Amino acid sequence: MATDLLTPTDSLWDASRGVFNVLLDQQPAAIALPESAAEVAAVVTGAIADGKRVSAQRTGHSAAPLGSLADTVLIRTAGLTGVEIDVENAGARVGAGVLWGEVVPEASEQGLAALHGSTRTVCIAGYSLGGGVSFYGRKHGLACNRVTAIELVDADGEQLRVDAENEPELFWALRGGGGSFGVVTALEFELLELPEIYAGALFFPAERASEVLHAWHEWTAGVPEEMTSVGRLMNFPPIPEIPEPFRGQSFAVIEAIYCGDPAAGEELVAPLRELGPTMDTVAAVPPAGIEDLHMDPPEPSPYAGTSMLTGEPPAAAIEAMLDAVGPGSDSHLIVAELRHCGGALSRAPHGAGALAVLPGSFLAFAVGIVPDPALMAPTRGWLGAFDDALEPYGAGNYLNFCDDPTDLGTAFPAETVAKLREVKDRYDPENVFHSNHPVSG
Ligand SMILES: Cc1cc2nc3c(=O)[nH]c(=O)nc-3n(C[C@H](O)[C@H](O)[C@H](O)COP(=O)(O)OP(=O)(O)OC[C@H]3O[C@@H](n4cnc5c(N)ncnc54)[C@H](O)[C@@H]3O)c2cc1C
Incomplete structure (x- = not known):
């Protein structure tokens, strides 16, 4: 039965409790692998009868903030297909x-x-x-x-x-x-x-990071809402999983995604092209063409990361980020980036949900791979330097990007937090559901 609970003695236990960050060692009270809504209902009812909490998880991409699951039945949702x-x-x-x-x-x-x-x-x-x-x-x-x-x-x-x-x-x-x-x-x-978009990445030698990221940052001020872009510093580790010509190399990277007429996208990207990238993948592609654009690791990895939303950062913020983790800083972070936000992300649509808008103009994110415990301290140091550089321009948090327990008040206005708690009290007064970013105070 798919509603039978796995316990630590089951052969599937270790495979079923694994998450995307392999440094985490998730140990729930039990694990369920339901294959239908009715089976989920049976698991929830059984867990409540047994005095346990319930947490739903698919990939474990955001497992870090969950904390202890010792009193929790973990529902892995891979069987809810279709x-x-x-x-x-x-x-x-x-x-x-x-x-x-x-x-x-x-x-x-x-x-x-x-x-x-x-x-x-x-x-x-x-x-x-x-x-x-x-x-x-x-x-x-x-x-x-x-x-x-x-x-x-x-x-x-x-x-x-x-x-x-x-x-x-x-x-x-x-x-x-x-x-x-x-x-x-x-x-x-x-x-x-949207049958076609104009999208891809421009790669520059890391030594040109200051010139390229400043030019990109100035360019973002004038682009229409159809254009989203990311300014990135990337250090690819020298490991076999990374293909040539990226393995062991460092780059300044601009990703550009234009969801309007590709010809207009090409015109908009032209000033960035004039900077003379060494690799240029920006082209008219179907929407599926950007599935791997961001080069996220496809497999679970050992890592530590940080993120924050920023307001409109001045050029000094770019400079501070470069000083903290750019060329010459000794940073080994695989990624330190600013993703351009704003536009429709900052306007509440009619009938919006609890996250009506994303405050700020940029989403800052940095991550380091930690294959050896000895690398955790320096990685934390580079992540801290990245945070310190951007903190003066901070505009709150986007919880999906937060790997630590995070004050809800940094992600929502106070009245939204209060309303979320009212809904929680009404629908889950006993606090059965254990979420990565809990709504309960
Ligand atoms: C490599 C990478 C790239 C990413 N890129 C982006 C991006 O471009 N944009 C962006 O916005 N975010 C991005 N994220 C963040 C991502 O949106 C969050 O990590 C999100 O929580 C992942 O959802 P999940 O279900 O895969 O993760 P899980 O860790 O499995 O779930 C996270 C939480 O979601 C809730 N949840 C999941 N399933 C259910 C369910 N069936 N019922 C109730 N609650 C549930 C639970 O509270 C759970 O703790 C990225 C993350 C990674 C690791």
């Missing part, structure tokens, strides 16, 4: 275990794009419950605000379908408020009619 794409109405319905990589190529073949994340291995459910910042976000907003219906099992073990008309407050809370309210079993969301 993808239906409604081409005529530009929408999709997916099981809660579905990853973006299972939707983006199929949608793309039909001339449709999704507000997906930077890597195919992110699960649509966790991503959307936490907000969802895609490369189309400046034009089309947060993914959570394109979700049209959610099916979940609540703290009574009941299966609910929530949308703008049914349980509207719960529907509001789920869209950006995270996994504190139940176990989601399926989601429905809008797709974009």
Whole structure:
């Protein structure tokens, strides 16, 4: 039975408790691998009867902030499968275990794009419950605000379908408020009619980072909302998993994604091209063409990261970031980046969920690979230097990017936090659901 719980003596135990950051050692009370909403309901009911809490997890991409799971039944959702794409109405319905990589190529073949994340291995459910910042976000907003219906099992073990008309407050809370309210079993969301985009990356030698990132930063001030870009410092480790010509090399990288007419995208990218990149992959591609653009590691890895939202940073902020982790700093972080946000991400759409907007103009993120425990201290040092450089321009946090327990007040206005807690008290008064970023005070 898929509702039988795994315990530490089961042969599947270790494979079932693994997460994306292999430095984490997740030890729940028990693990369930349900394959249907009815099985999820049975697991939730059984866990409550047994005095346990319940946590839903697919990839474990955001396992770090969960803390101890000693009193928690962990529901791994990979068995909640199923993808239906409604081409005529530009929408999709997916099981809660579905990853973006299972939707983006199929949608793309039909001339449709999704507000997906930077890597195919992110699960649509966790991503959307936490907000969802895609490369189309400046034009089309947060993914959570394109979700049209959610099916979940609540703290009574009941299966609910929530949308703008049914349980509207719960529907509001789920869209950006995270996994504190139940176990989601399926989601429905809008797709974009977008057969072609103009996108790719420009690579420059790391020594040119100052010139390139300043030029990119100035350029972002004048681009339309169809254009999203990322300014990055990258140090590829000298390991066999990294292909040539990247292995062991350092670059300043600009990623550009234009979701309008490709000819207009080409014109907009021209000033960046004039800087003379050594590699240039920017081209007209179908939406599936950017699935690996961001070069996120496809497999679980040992890592430590940090992130923050910033306001409109002055040139001095770019300089401070370069001093902290740029060429000459000795930083081995694989990535230190600023992702251009703003636009539709900073305007609340009609009927928005709990995460109505993403404050700030840029999403800063840095990550280091830690294959050896001795590298943790220097990696923490570089991450701290990155934070210190950008802190004066900080504008709050985006919880999907936060690997540490984070004060909700840094991610939402005070009235939103209060409303999320009211919804939590109403739908889960006993605090059964244990989320990575809990809503309870
Ligand atoms: C390599 C990488 C790239 C990323 N790129 C982006 C990006 O471009 N844009 C962006 O916005 N984010 C991005 N993220 C962050 C990502 O959105 C979060 O880590 C998100 O939480 C992942 O969801 P998950 O379900 O895959 O992770 P999990 O760790 O499995 O789940 C995270 C949390 O989501 C909730 N949850 C998941 N499934 C359910 C469910 N069925 N029911 C109830 N709650 C549930 C739970 O609270 C859980 O603790 C990236 C992360 C990584 C590691």
